[in-house]
Amino acid sequence: MGRQRKFDEEDILFRAMELFWIRGYEATSIQHLETHLGVGKRSLYNTFGNKENLFIEALKRYQALALSGLQGLDETENAKQAIRDLYLRRIEFVASKDGWRGCLMTNTAVELAPHNPRVAKQIKAMLKDTENALFKTIRRGQNNRQLSANLDARMTAVFLTQNVLGFNAFAKVSPGTRNLKRSAEITLSVLDAP
Amino acid sequence: MGRQRKFDEEDILFRAMELFWIRGYEATSIQHLETHLGVGKRSLYNTFGNKENLFIEALKRYQALALSGLQGLDETENAKQAIRDLYLRRIEFVASKDGWRGCLMTNTAVELAPHNPRVAKQIKAMLKDTENALFKTIRRGQNNRQLSANLDARMTAVFLTQNVLGFNAFAKVSPGTRNLKRSAEITLSVLDAP
DNA sequence: TTTATTTTGCACCGATTGTTGCAATTGAGT
């Protein structure tokens, strides 16, 4: 009973995610959200409580998005090629039609996480998602004799995770996928260790 | 002639740099600067014009600081060891007494550069500083037969630069130098290519 | 149709943002 909503909550969260993604947390004001989402601020506050909650919910949608990207690792038989594909997908991922939006996880890790424990906890979880997915893939490659057993699978996964953060940050100031792709190839050469 | 200043401009810039470093650009308000610098806002505006100019001048001081760190590369004969030392120094660099401040270049690349062309230009210059210093060191290592001639020196330098951004971002959410140091060793293994 | 309940639009809140006008203060040059 009562008046029915004019918007879909999940749709709003997805689009809010994109706005935070492009402009960052502080620079995306409630007013900005209002106009670009087509929803009155009062409805936003009724639904999500406050800006922080709205952001955290939006960030969860990003986490789901990133997680589905990581699942692509399982679809390629060769471990190194699987990781290469992930990198190439992520490089396209951080490039939007107009300019470079980078990666919401990286942006948030730098801008918001240091001052907000709730956000920091969530970012840590997302980093662990990445690390664990890469770890699993490296282990699989070792079992299949595609990667050397001498590789420290866990630390290599940590290394690759840091590296993803790196090119996300790099992409924000240096447009163009060419350098990113060539640099990614060097990153992958770590997997060729004897 | 006229009334003399109560502060040293260079000293203020250095301390402002530290404040921006810890809290970020937006979160460091003029009021915050006023109290922590011990200088009235009116003096700040008289001297630097506005907040953006003050920040850019402070960022230049950071650039000089980073540049002097890069010069340490020339002080170690072995190229790989020189780069390792740089990494270890930078890992300590991003760790302050109280918590993790990360790297002002990385923080700014993510938070401010995308919306501010002047800042973006300066960040690009700083990245080029890093890349060029690493390139020179890699070349030196190749000339001295310490590193393989098969290494693409330029792209390896780009890779290492991205990697530095990566662990700067990583450090903001994952305190502790241990993981960073171990991951750095994997990064350096790229230089062992045959 | 009436009632009960939820959502929406509008006005408005106090706090804070960066920035400036102005007059008092300072101190070197005359």
Add this chain to the structure above:
DNA sequence: ACTCAATTGCAACAATCGGTGCAAAATAAA
């Protein structure tokens, strides 16, 4: 001692921030 330019402290500015109170609008249940 006087002048004049530079610097300072204080008050205030308009704009914007996140957030709310309240009544009208909308809709399901009675």
